[in-house]
Amino acid sequence: MQVNGFNPDELTPSSGSFIGGQYIPGDGTEYEVIRPSDGHLIRTERGASATLVDRAVTEAAKAFKTSGWAARPPRERAKVLFRWAGLIEEHLEEIASLESLASCRLINETRHLDVGVTAEGIRFFAEAIDKLDGKVLASEENVMSMVVNEPYGVVAAISPWNVPLVLATLKIGPALAAGNAVVLKPSELTPYSILRVAELAHEAGVPAGQLAVLPGLGPETGSALVRHPLVNYVSFTGSTATGKQVMIDAANTGLKPVCLELGGKSPQLVFRDAPSLDRVADRIAGSICFNAGQVCFAGTRLVVDEKIGDELTEKIARRLKNPKPGPTWDTETTLSPIISAKQGARIADILRDAKTAGAEIVMGGKREETGNGGVFFQPTIVRNTKPDNAVILNEVFGPVLAVQSFSGVEEGIALADHPVYGLAGAVHTSDINKALLAAKSIPAGTVWVNTFGELSLNAPFGGYKQSGFGRDYGMTGLAKYLNTKTIHIRLN
Numbered sequence: 001m002q003v004n005g006f007n008p009d010e011l012t013p014s015s016g017s018f019i020g021g022q023y024i025p026g027d028g029t030e031y032e033v034i035r036p037s038d039g040h041l042i043r044t045e046r047g048a049s050a051t052l053v054d055r056a057v058t059e060a061a062k063a064f065k066t067s068g069w070a071a072r073p074p075r076e077r078a079k080v081l082f083r084w085a086g087l088i089e090e091h092l093e094e095i096a097s098l099e100s101l102a103s104c105r106l107i108n109e110t111r112h113l114d115v116g117v118t119a120e121g122i123r124f125f126a127e128a129i130d131k132l133d134g135k136v137l138a139s140e141e142n143v144m145s146m147v148v149n150e151p152y153g154v155v156a157a158i159s160p161w162n163v164p165l166v167l168a169t170l171k172i173g174p175a176l177a178a179g180n181a182v183v184l185k186p187s188e189l190t191p192y193s194i195l196r197v198a199e200l201a202h203e204a205g206v207p208a209g210q211l212a213v214l215p216g217l218g219p220e221t222g223s224a225l226v227r228h229p230l231v232n233y234v235s236f237t238g239s240t241a242t243g244k245q246v247m248i249d250a251a252n253t254g255l256k257p258v259c260l261e262l263g264g265k266s267p268q269l270v271f272r273d274a275p276s277l278d279r280v281a282d283r284i285a286g287s288i289c290f291n292a293g294q295v296c297f298a299g300t301r302l303v304v305d306e307k308i309g310d311e312l313t314e315k316i317a318r319r320l321k322n323p324k325p326g327p328t329w330d331t332e333t334t335l336s337p338i339i340s341a342k343q344g345a346r347i348a349d350i351l352r353d354a355k356t357a358g359a360e361i362v363m364g365g366k367r368e369e370t371g372n373g374g375v376f377f378q379p380t381i382v383r384n385t386k387p388d389n390a391v392i393l394n395e396v397f398g399p400v401l402a403v404q405s406f407s408g409v410e411e412g413i414a415l416a417d418h419p420v421y422g423l424a425g426a427v428h429t430s431d432i433n434k435a436l437l438a439a440k441s442i443p444a445g446t447v448w449v450n451t452f453g454e455l456s457l458n459a460p461f462g463g464y465k466q467s468g469f470g471r472d473y474g475m476t477g478l479a480k481y482l483n484t485k486t487i488h489i490r491l492n
């Protein structure tokens with residue numbers, strides 16, 4: 001195969017589960033790992049059964065008690081994590097290619113963004129380990145009352161396919177930094193890059209058993225992991241529907257604390273005094289095309305002042321004609337494939353329902369026929385939508401922008417508030433009062449003003465409403481992996 005990124009046929013990823021510092025063959029249900037770029041079967045894999053989950057969690061619980069990881073001086077743990085980050089960067093090309101093989105992430109992005117963010121994310125939490133202090137409380141003279149932070153023990157982490165490596169390591173990194181043992185179940189669609197990265201963690205000095213990675217199907221491997229009695233905390237990123245099931249399972253099997261990072265339907269609230277409609281159009285088109293819209297916080301709802309709606313829609317449409325669909329391993333590609341034929345069909349179904357309910361497809365609306373076996377979807381704009389239209393209510397997870405228009409500030413802010421989701425949103429205006437009013441009024445975990453999609457490792461990220469609760473990233477993203485204990489000491 002002639003390619004200018006990497007040759008997918010030459011990659012031979014490791015299979016099975018990574019437990020106790022070695023690969024163990026899967027013993028559960030078989031599933032196929034497909035290259036979304038061309039539909040090619042990479043391999044039929046076997047996931048981890050409940051028996052293998054039990055082995056990994058039991059080893060993790062033992063490692064938590066006996067490896068000495070949590071008891072090490074924080075700077076010693078940090079040194080290991082720094083070594084791990086360094087090894088990831090040393091293997092940049094290999095990891096970027098493994099990431100782009102089975103996922104929708106383009107090689108230009110995995111090389112220049114994902115692998116770097118992964119390493120920097122681990123460094124951030126390594127640096128943060130000794131910055132979280134306990135407290136000594138005000139108390140009567142002969143009593144000393146203090147608050148100390150303690151790791152939970154075994155953390156179950158479950159991650160999705162859309163930005164697989166970054167989302168998995170930004171759970172593993174802080175959970176390990178806090179002293180826990182971690183058992184991760186990555187998405188069965190994208191198991192390879194994180195297996196290799198876990199191997200590098202072991203090479204860097206993370207004790208055997210302290211970190212395990214178990215690919216497999218959600219209802220089999222994921223569910224057994226969440227329900228395991230030795231799991232003390234569950235950190236989940238994925239869809240709202242699965243998040244609800246995870247919460248039920250965690251509650252019914254020991255009332256384990258959960259953190260849920262779920263779906264979104266972010267508004268781009270554009271007032272007529274937005275500083276530059278061209279810049280707004282750039283940001284919206286960029287968000288619709290990045291990973292072909294398969295991003296939890298994608299700004300897929302344009303909530304726009306009716307006076308500028310047509311002009312802005314036309315500017316966005318012009319920009320959405322440019323992206324070039326193609327394989328993830330081709331450096332010329334700018335529009336990712338859709339993860340699966342099932343997901344491609346789901347996008348088409350939502351658009352069909354939207355049209356039936358009276359919406360107008362301004363551009364796109366169909367699968368892009370590239371003729372190479374991959375599933376691609378045309379960048380799409382839908383307008384004349386009503387708040388109860390399928391394309392407004394649902395997270396589409398494709399390159400689809402739905403337009404809603406308003407005629408006054410209050411109506412705009414009310415429309416920006418989604419009935420289900422509250423992950424993120426953006427406000428575009430030159431008026432600082434309007435910007436602050438909207439930013440404070442939109443119930444979402446992140447609000448951008450006159451920009452979109454900027455994330456920072458030190459900024460907590462997570463949802464309101466059914467976009468979940470708990471935060472990843474930042475000091476909050478580390479603190480959540482620590483339990484709080486109060487100790488009262490009588491001094492006489």
Ligand code: NAD
Pocket residue numbers: 158159160161162163167185186187188216217218219221222223226237238239240241242243245246260261262263264295296297395397423462463467468
């Ligand atoms: P998904 O819910 O289908 O799967 C997520 C993970 O859960 C996978 O590893 C899956 O195998 C596992 N799983 C499935 N059933 C399970 C069960 N019963 N018990 C335990 N685990 C189970 O989601 P997906 O399609 O992989 O990812 C896309 C979704 O993730 C979108 O909704 C997106 O918005 C969301 N997401 C959210 C964030 C965020 O930070 N809020 C980030 C990325 C993706």
